[in-house]
Amino acid sequence: MTDREHAERVLVERGLSPELEAHCRGVAAQAESLARRWGAAPDDAAVAGLLHDLCRERTRQEVLELARKHSLKVDPIEKEYAVQLLHARVAAEEAAAEGFSPQIAEAIRRHTLGGSGMSVLDECLFVADATEPGRTWQGVEAVRRQALKSLDAAALTLVRRDVERLRSRGREPHPTMMALLEEKRGTQV
Numbered sequence: 001m002t003d004r005e006h007a008e009r010v011l012v013e014r015g016l017s018p019e020l021e022a023h024c025r026g027v028a029a030q031a032e033s034l035a036r037r038w039g040a041a042p043d044d045a046a047v048a049g050l051l052h053d054l055c056r057e058r059t060r061q062e063v064l065e066l067a068r069k070h071s072l073k074v075d076p077i078e079k080e081y082a083v084q085l086l087h088a089r090v091a092a093e094e095a096a097a098e099g100f101s102p103q104i105a106e107a108i109r110r111h112t113l114g115g116s117g118m119s120v121l122d123e124c125l126f127v128a129d130a131t132e133p134g135r136t137w138q139g140v141e142a143v144r145r146q147a148l149k150s151l152d153a154a155a156l157t158l159v160r161r162d163v164e165r166l167r168s169r170g171r172e173p174h175p176t177m178m179a180l181l182e183e184k185r186g187t188q189v
């Protein structure tokens with residue numbers, strides 16, 4: 001069985017809603033195409049896309065329980081927004097437990113908050129999550145185009161957008177997200 005077949009099997013077994021499953025397939029396609037453009041492994045990108053939101057529909061209790069099961073250290077912001085933030089880290093652990101590679105697990109782990117020192121694969125998934133074909137937010141088309149010219153620039157646009165959205169709601173962004181913003185800002189002219 002290939003990694004892709006394995007990921008397909010896991011995705012179906014977990015019984016996601018049709019909407020979320022369609023999102024995962026869209027992210028897989030978009031991540032794969034970005035990986036071809038930017039030199040990451042296309043199969044790994046597709047697999048990470050298929051599996052990245054495996055735990056997105058779990059309840060807060062379930063996500064926290066999975067974090068405990070995988071012995072994850074959970075910080076206060078992650079605890080408060082467990083479903084929104086921690087679903088990435090627990091899905092990464094679940095993927096690793098299924099035998100997928102550390103690179104795939106890492107891309108899944110970083111898909112919500114990013115962080116500094118992301119690999120090309122990590123960035124492909126991060127950007128694909130927000131720009132897959134099913135996404136229709138205002139400006140998405142421009143970021144899709146930007147991602148073909150510079151993956152870093154697209155990641156910077158997206159993280160800026162996330163930070164602004166959080167601050168407009170009176171929330172302070174997670175330090176891991178800020179680390180990505182600072183790093184990418186430093187590389188742009």
Ligand SMILES: [Fe+2]
Pocket residue numbers: 052053056087088111112
């Ligand atoms: Fe997610």
Ligand SMILES: [Fe+2]
Pocket residue numbers: 023027052053129
């Ligand atoms: Fe997602």
